[in-house]
């Protein structure tokens with residue numbers, strides 16, 4: 001065979017023009033086709049982000065262009081107790097709200113995954129807090145937490161549990177728990193519905209096999225549901241943490257950061273300093289300071305999100 | 317180990333009843349095989365025994381205890397699912413050990429059993445793999461392994477060998493049979509495979525559209541099928557059927573619709589003129605002097621035997637010949653039925669006469 005092959009005259013490839021050569025190069029074509037998307041991303045994502053970060057290094061004010069001042073804004077923030085309070089608030093808000101959203105969301109998802117009458121109806125109901133515009137639900141909560149007309153206080157008073165109205169938004173810690181409650185109420189549907197979708201991908205026959213293997217309902221949850229749900233939990237909770245960390249609307253409508261900055265989050269403080277306060281550079285610096293926190297949350301979930309070994313197929 | 321009694325069990329999904337009163341008595345240690353066409357309710361019956369499906373009517377007893385209301389966990393049953401139902405996030409070894417881990421069995425005991433089961437099933441090299449990394453046949457064996465590491469009262473197998481290649485299937489068949497002889501655990505086994513049913517079962521139950529057509533020892537079903545359905549279902553290639561009318565003038569025979577006289581052995585009277593179906597198994601047809609003329613259509617030699625498809629009395633029949641014959645399509649051959657092994661069925665009811 002080899003001998004025969006040698007005797008076959010080789011047909012030399014026709015000399016191709018440069019353009020043709022380039023146009024049939026996979027790498028070049030890949031780059032070419034990627035350009036429009038890359039341009040859009042650059043324009044609408046990177047530019048505002050870059051501008052924001054840049055502002056953080058200037059002393060720009062509203063109505064006055066700033067000059068580059070290096071780390072001065074950040075140095076100032078290091079000694080700013082209000083800034084550190086907002087960092088503390090943001091972390092408290094994110095951690096407590098995320099844990100509550102996860103626990104309650106998972107519980108709700110498990111409930112909704114059971115056989116029950118009017119399943120579709122209940123699933124739709126659960127989505128309601130999510131579809132109402134944030135500002136609207138914030139205003140509703142504002143009423144619920146109102147110092148004089150609070151329906152909660154009224155109900156508790158009628159039941160004889162308390163004597164005087166609760167000062168929900170006027171007291172430091174009351175205000176913190178109140179905004180967390182509002183955030184949890186708003187965030188649960190996202191967690192619950194996403195986890196429900198995850199639950200529905202677990203085949204029923206696994207539960208049947210586990211039942212015959214002698215598991216209790218708790219063991220089925222512990223050994224089947226939870227491990228099979230972890231990939232989805234990782235995605236959902238990453239998003240949930242990011243949304244919560246960057247929350248702005250709820251706080252701004254409910255408390256505007258008060259009382260005495262007790263509920264100021266980094267996002268609200270940044271806005272407060274930049275727009276009403278006029279110190280664009282300083283506001284931008286606070287917003288920039290959020291980036292390391294967000295990055296570490298993303299990194300954390302990146303490792304959590306990695307495909308588990310059992311999800312891989314094929315290789316030995 | 318336990319006996320299982322199924323008494324007039326019914327199952328309806330919503331308005332549709334799919335099992336219409338099934339009764340089977342299974343003795344302690346018996347190996348019972350359920351056969352029947354797809355969709356006849358075999359899996360559903362198994363699931364009811366396991367407790368995964370509620371029982372609409374009738375009773376199921378395990379070890380003389382009515383279990384209709386007993387949760388699956390307390391029935392102590394191991395089941396191999398038709399779709400395996402392996403835990404994707406556990407390795408093969410963990411899958412097999414799961415039930416023992418739950419019962420907090422001693423570690424050494426657990427490992428010994430898993431190792432033993434893996435040996436029987438040829439899974440030793442795969443113990444650390446995840447189900448995703450296995451072929452269909454290997455997964456099926458893991459599902460078997462999960463059942464046999466336990467020492468349950470009853471084994472339920474839903475087509476456990478359907479995905480294996482022919483050689484492995486024969487091997488596993490023997491393994492299961494041996495396992496059963498050693499453990500003597502009551503076993504209910506669903507299969508589509510004739511040979512599996514005939515070779516492994518103490519008792520075969522033939523189901524059809526949610527009822528039992530016949531049950532009994534494999535050879536009894538083969539030799540004396542109660543009705544046309546069982547006659548056609550048991551045995552491969554299937555029994556030949558020729559429609560006709562019984563005629564008793566001098567000697568008993570069946571006059572086929574196309575006017576060929578098919579010979580019968582001794583037959584009770586009172587049949588004259590009745591429409592019947594004449595059944596003869598392929599291996600009970602031989603080429604011999606004085607046979608019925610048949611035109612050969614196809615000849616299929618399998619090595620050990622020859623299957624001849626021929627037109628007899630206007631109908632295609634199969635004959636399985638032990639000897640090698642030199643015939644080809646178009647030849648006319650004399651096919652002689654063994655009159656002592658003819659099965660006669662009523663054409664209307666399909667019942668054996």
Ligand SMILES: Nc1ncnc2c1ncn2[C@@H]1O[C@H](COP(=O)(O)OP(=O)(O)OP(=O)(O)O)[C@@H](O)[C@H]1O
Nearest residue numbers: 329334352353354355356357358359360361398508
């Ligand atoms: N959950 C269900 N709801 C409604 N009908 C069902 C349900 N499960 C099974 N059936 C019906 O019950 C009948 C019997 O199903 P089953 O799975 O028991 O068949 P099978 O004998 O095991 O068939 P195969 O040999 O194909 O596995 C089928 O007609 C099927 O459509």
Ligand SMILES: [Mg+2]
Nearest residue numbers: 358359398474
């Ligand atoms: Mg089935």
